Amino acid sequence: MKLKNPLVSLCASLVLACASSASLAALAVGAPAPDFTTEAARAGVAFKFSLAETLKKGPVVLYFYPKAFTSGCTVEAHNFAEATPKFNALGATVVGISNDNIETLKKFSVEACRDKFAVAADSGARIMKQYDAALWVKPDMADRISYVISPEGKVLYVYSSLSPDQHVENTLNAVEKWRASVRQ
Numbered sequence: 001m002k003l004k005n006p007l008v009s010l011c012a013s014l015v016l017a018c019a020s021s022a023s024l025a026a027l028a029v030g031a032p033a034p035d036f037t038t039e040a041a042r043a044g045v046a047f048k049f050s051l052a053e054t055l056k057k058g059p060v061v062l063y064f065y066p067k068a069f070t071s072g073c074t075v076e077a078h079n080f081a082e083a084t085p086k087f088n089a090l091g092a093t094v095v096g097i098s099n100d101n102i103e104t105l106k107k108f109s110v111e112a113c114r115d116k117f118a119v120a121a122d123s124g125a126r127i128m129k130q131y132d133a134a135l136w137v138k139p140d141m142a143d144r145i146s147y148v149i150s151p152e153g154k155v156l157y158v159y160s161s162l163s164p165d166q167h168v169e170n171t172l173n174a175v176e177k178w179r180a181s182v183r184q
Contacts, residue, residue, distance in 0.1 A: 026132050026145050026158045033062075033149040034130035038122060040095065041106040043115035049095060051149070058091030059156065059178055060149045061171045064133040064142035065164075068100045068108040068119070076144070076164035077112035077119075083168045084116040092175045097122050098142050148174040 027033070033051065040049035054060050063080065065073045080094050087094050094117040100108065105119045113119055120127075122142070128134045133145045146167045148157040157174035159167055 026160050027147070027155050029155050029158060031155045033147065033153050033155055034127070035153070036127050036130065038097075038120050038127065039102045039105075040118045040120035041102060041109040042113075042118040044106045044110045046102050046106060047118075049118055049120050052153075054093050054095070055149065055151050055153055057093060058151055059093075059175055061087060061092055061094045061146065061175065062131075062149060063094070063096050063144075063146040063167060063171070064128055064131065065096055065098050065144055066135065066141050068098060068104050068112065072144070072162070072164045073098070074112045076167060077108065078114070079164065079168040081112070081114040081116040083172055086172060087175060090175045090179045092148075093117075095120055097127060099123065099125055099128070099140055146171050148178065150178065 035052050037048055037050040040047055051060065065076055067073055077096065080096065084094055096117070096119040098119070099122050101123065102121045105121055109115065109119050122128055125134055125140045128142045131147065133143050135141045135143045143160065144162050144164065145158065145160045147155055148171050150156050156178055157171065159170045
């Protein structure tokens with residue numbers, strides 16, 4: 001289809017360029033994972049979450065999601081909750097992160113996360129910016145990006161898709177590969 005108006009054509013090109021670069025914005029495999037400490041909630045109880053402290057126990061599956069209690073984010077949280085025992089058996093810790101406040105996350109950690117894993121508050125979108133996980137159209141909101149971070153603090157795996165469907169399966173596969181490689 002040929003666009004006749006050059007301004008419309010330019011705008012369409014810019015939208016396509018921005019959309020395609022947004023999916024490439026995540027940190028690269030092998031990059032150091034930025035350390036952070038923030039408020040989090042698990043099973044309705046608030047606590048301080050430290051990435052560095054958690055990595056001492058094993059790899060971390062850090063997944064960014066746009067907003068608690070929205071349909072896709074609730075589905076994703078249910079999926080991670082269901083798979084959390086598998087992640088734990090491999091020595092991995094799951095933590096979700098969004099720009100929601102801690103009171104919302106206390107409820108979300110019970111209802112959607114089913115008391116299985118922590119969800120962390122990223123007020124000011126500071127952490128999502130460090131991880132290149134902000135939505136390009138709304139930079140104060142997280143994109144749906146999942147990271148697997150090695151105990152050494154390096155990014156092992158990245159998956160970015162607004163659909164919640166493959167995040168759990170893909171990150172679980174990445175953790176299984178990591179576990180197999182450290183056993184050799």
